Amino acid sequence: MEINKLKIEQIISNSEADTYNAGKEFAERLDYGSLAIFTGELGAGKTQFIKGIGEYFNIAEDITSPSFAIINQYSGSLDGDSIPILHIDLYRLTKKSELATIGFNELIYDEDSIKLIEWPEIAEQYLSEAMFKIEIQTHPAEVSTRKIIITEIKN
Ligand SMILES: Nc1ncnc2c1ncn2[C@@H]1O[C@H](COP(=O)(O)OP(=O)(O)OP(=O)(O)O)[C@@H](O)[C@H]1O
Numbered sequence: 001m002e003i004n005k006l007k008i009e010q011i012i013s014n015s016e017a018d019t020y021n022a023g024k025e026f027a028e029r030l031d032y033g034s035l036a037i038f039t040g041e042l043g044a045g046k047t048q049f050i051k052g053i054g055e056y057f058n059i060a061e062d063i064t065s066p067s068f069a070i071i072n073q074y075s076g077s078l079d080g081d082s083i084p085i086l087h088i089d090l091y092r093l094t095k096k097s098e099l100a101t102i103g104f105n106e107l108i109y110d111e112d113s114i115k116l117i118e119w120p121e122i123a124e125q126y127l128s129e130a131m132f133k134i135e136i137q138t139h140p141a142e143v144s145t146r147k148i149i150i151t152e153i154k155n
Pocket residue numbers: 013014015016017018019020040041042043044045046047048049065118143144145146
């Protein structure tokens with residue numbers, strides 16, 4: 001059995017714009033079917049990073065936190081083709097059984113869209129397929145500094 005190869009990189013962000021730009025740059029690694037999960041405390045910058053991804057895919061609408069809606073779908077474009085971007089935030093779910101209610105069990109396997117998931121912990125049993133993990137760490141003393149850790153798992 002071949003061991004999964006991990007590639008880990010770290011980016012220091014000193015502003016909201018830095019995190020946005022890190023997302024925009026990261027986005028070129030995403031393709032149809034990609035699954036990326038985002039961890040980090042409230043206000044760490046997960047949505048800022050995802051807004052940058054949205055710019056790369058030419059999403060015109062403002063990407064906002066889907067905490068209330070749980071799932072927001074945007075229509076992006078990639079090489080002239082359209083590509084659905086699903087922005088999912090599981091923060092408000094309290095029971096694993098609610099995942100079925102929102103259709104998560106199917107959409108997680110969707111090969112036609114890009115899936116970006118904030119607060120993925122409650123769905124842990126579905127996440128072994130995640131190709132990218134983005135962890136955003138805050139700094140105890142520097143309020144505008146973040147460490148962004150991108151882990152790529154090559155399956
Ligand atoms: N270096 C930085 N990178 C990103 N955001 C920053 C940075 N410095 C300050 N901020 C601020 O932190 C906040 C990040 O908010 P954002 O909604 O992206 O966080 P989040 O991780 O998605 O939170 P939540 O878990 O509530 O969804 C914004 O208010 C932003 O202005």
